[in-house]
Amino acid sequence: MATKSRSKLVPWLAWGLLSYLIALGLLAASDVLKNQEYLQKDYYFRSPAFYEQLQQHFNLFRNVHVVYNHWEDKTDAEKIGQARMEQWTRHFETMKTIEVEQRKAEVQNQIQTLQTWIDNEVAIAKEKREQAANSAEESGAEQAKAQSQDAQNPPDAEEQAEIARIRKEIALLQDTEANILPNAERQKNERIEKEIKNYLDFHNKQYAAVKHSLSARSGSFYYYVQDLETGEMYANRGDRPASAEIAEAFYAIRLPQTTLEGGALQSINRSFQQYRLEGIFLFPKEPRGFSQMIADHAYFNTLRQRLIYELYVLGATVAAAAALIFYLRRNRCGIEVVQQNYTAVIRGIPLEPRLLLFYVLTMFALSYGSSAALFRLPVGPSHFAQWTLLALLIGCLGLLLGDAVLLLRNPQALREQWNAGLYRKLQGYIQAKLVDRLILTKAILIFVMTVLFGVFLFNVMKNFNFTSFTYFYYGTPFPEGYVLFYTFVVMPYLFRRILTFSRILTGAEAIASGRFDHTIVEKGRGNLARLAHLLNNIRQSIKTSVERETKSERLKSELITNVSHDLKTPLTSIMNYVDLLKHKDLPPETIASYVEVLDRKTQRLKVLIDDLFEASKMASGSVELAVEHVNVADLLQQALAEFSDKIEASTLTFRVRVDNPKVTAPLDGRKTWRVFENLISNALKYAMPHTRVHLALTEEADKVVFTINNVAAYELNFDVDEIFERFKRGDTSRNTEGSGLGLAIAKSIVELQGGQLRIDIDGDYFKVRVEFAREAKAAAS
Secondary structure, three states: OHHHHHEEEEEEEEHHHHHHHHHHHHHHHHHHHHHHHHHHOOOOHHHHHHHHHHHHHHHHHHHHHHOOOOOHHHHHHHOOHHHHHHHHHHHHHHHHHHHHHHHHHHHHHHHHHHEEEEEEEEEEEEHHHHHHHHHHHHOHHHHHHHHHHOOOOOHHHHHHHOOOOHHHHHHHHHHHHHHHHHHHHHHHHHHHHHEEEEEEHHHHHHHHHHHHHHHHOOOOOEEEEEOOOOOOEEOOOOOOOOOHHHHHEEEEEHHHHOOOHHHHHHHHHHHHHHEEEEEEEEOOOOOOOOOHHHHHHHHHHHHHHHHHHHHHHHHHHHHHHHHHHHHHOOOOOOOHHHHOHHHHHHHOOHHHHHHHHHHHHHHHHHHHHHHOOOOOOOOHHHHHHHHHHHHHHHHHHHHHHHHHHHHHOOOHHHHHHHOOHHHHHHHHHHHHHOOOOHHHHHHHHHHHHHHHHHHHHHHHHHHOOOOOHHHHHHHHOHHHHHHHHHHHHHHHHHHHHHHHHHHHHHHHHHOOOOOOOOOOOOOOOOOOHHHHHHHHHHHHHHHHHHHHHHHHHHHHHHHHHHHHHHHHHHHHHHHHHHHHHHHOOOHHHHHHHHHHHHHHHHHHHHHHHHHHHHHHHHOOOOOOOOOOEEEHHHHHHHHHHHHHHHHHHHHOOEEEEEEEOOOOEEEEHHHHHHHHHHHHHHHHHHHHHOOEEEEEEEEOOOOEEEEEEEEOOOOOOHHHHHOOOOOOOOOOOOOOOOOOOOOHHHHHHHHHHHOOOOOOOOOOEEEEEEEEEOOOOOOOO
């Protein structure tokens, strides 16, 4: 028995080991192919990493000895340069001229305005005196004489004082106008000085940085370069490197040269020719201090050694896999031995998805094998996990491939799989579900006619013996390709379009019959898909409109019922107590109690009517807001103080948390206080007795947030949006006080001020969140 079990286990272990070997070989081959350039000896000196380091060292040399040459010995004027200084001067002179013209125009306009005012005042005073003189002439000669003498007098003292003050202002403005040009000249000079300072500060820091960076590399980078124009020598060592030292260096190069390979070397060589430089760059084999080049070179050599080991692993893997395959074939342990337990599962997948699965797994295995890092150090569990995953993928591919081999050996099984595939199912679906058979007939007719026309056209062209076409016809299997193209490309495309059109017809009939839950499947692109999308939008719009209209009618009916009930209740009480007061034999105490009830009911009726009018005004948007920066925390405390008696009389416990007692927001204080009043009143009316009501005022990035949470005394079995409807109450029996308009009014006030009021219901937990913007916003329409 043990021997039989062992014989069944051997093929599994052998094929599992083969999967691991193939996975290992794939990983090794992929890594070697991906990094094959590193196998070249001294590849580092042709790599982008080397060129980048070389370019970096040259840039430091160029900045210190070419761009900032003798920077410390130059004066500020030499550092800036005459051309740059003239450019700055022209720029700021232009700015000065524009500012002077603008300022002079402003001052002259002010002087002209003041002078016009003086002229107008004098003319008005003169006109008044003339009118007074004319009226005096009519009243009498003596009086006319006196009035005429008064008419010769100048303006009164008050007018003279005002005119004198204005003339002083004109004189000050004239002095200001005279000082505009000197002030502008001084401001121009200050701007130039600031520009000079910024320029020198930046380039001094830049020079110090590159000089320090170059000095830090003095132990790993030697240079000996001469300026051919000036004869000046730039070197970070005393003597010129000898030939033996150059030969033993890690890397050395003489520049410029006639021909060079590598983009960075060509760029450096051109720079040497451009700046008229000649010399040597040398990197010692044993630097003083750290050298990035030496470190990169060592890394490249390590990588090359690893790839060589991987080639050994690849060769050993191929040999082991070949030996294992030979063993399996010799002992007749083919893959069918392992696959017989999975044939039913594999055959349960349709043929087309199986082919697609094989393709996807193959692509994934190749992609994963090329990206896995199995040979990177340090070795850990993740390496074995990657190896195992790839081995499982290869095992799955082996099962699929083995099943394909069995199907090819058994034509009857292959035919059965084909008939059970998706293509046959789609063909049957089209024949069963197609609405308009005439469309299918026309499509098939067009298909056949175009195929026949193409074959006929090819034969005609061949018989006319067109040279180029004859070569194309006989040199390539174009007619057969034409038929295959129509069979496997045009025909499936045609059937897909017909099926899409069929779905659209079915959906249109459903919409026309009032079945708005039917959705047309939107597949692909093009006009038919767009038409399906538009019909779905029309269906959704009609469905939404019907639902909205149904809801509107229901809410309208509830509104009429609620308004009638809430207005009729106090009105009925008033009528009853008025009838009782008509009895003349009532004692004074009874009359007083009746009057008190009448007053309470009247106030109740007034509150209902006022709330109804205010809700209507809010809904219409005809409310003027006096927006100013108000302390929201103070408003909340005032609202709580207003309800302090009712809170103490209730069995509720109010917990208030205010993070910042000085938080402000641009709001209408009176309206916002009404929001707090309505929300606190709502909690007092509808919160479950002997529970806590939590109030919090907090700040967020751009808003102030007020929350009030309580446990409801009534079952919250309605939609959240409906609670904002007018006359809607959580108390469906309508036994509590209130108009049912409080939340609707509060929401309208908050939204008119650019905020939001949101209600969340979690079981019987009633949560209100109010957000006020920290900056003034227009109310949403």
